[in-house]
Each structure stands twice: as structure tokens, then as C-alpha cells.
Amino acid sequence: MNVSGDRLGLKSKDHVDILNVKVNPESSYFLQLKPYIFPAYHMNREHWVSILLNGSASDDEIILLLEQSYKLTK
Secondary structure (H helix, E strand, O other): HHHHHHHOOOOOOOEEEEEEEOOOOOHHHHOOOOOEEEEEEOOOOEEEEEEEOOOOHHHHHHHHHHHHHHHHHH
């Protein structure tokens, strides 16, 4: 999805691409310590995070988070 950066707490209002994934609540805090993972935009922030798709997150990390999200939502 494409959202204004200020919706994620960024200083810029430039639009950025993000991906929301479901995570275990215990993991959410630690994931958000990374500069490219935020409390989820427009979702339950305890169970979801938004990944900034600007090249900061590796493809392998995104795939791993997608796989985990799939398992949590099925």
C-alpha cells in the first residue's frame, strides 16, 4: 500500500510503499526496533506491523515475515 510518511511517524509527508504483516504480539516490539518496521498503519498495532518497502528490509526478511503472517492468519 502507498501511504503518506507522516502516517507512520516519519517527518516527511512524501508517500511511501509499505506492507502490513501479522506478527506475534511478543515479536512486535522487537521488530519495531528496526528503522524500517513501524506499528501497523490502519490495523491492530498489537498484532500487525508495517514494513517500509524502500530497500532497507532484505527480501529474505520480508519473505520470512510474510510466511509467519500467513501461518498466523490461516
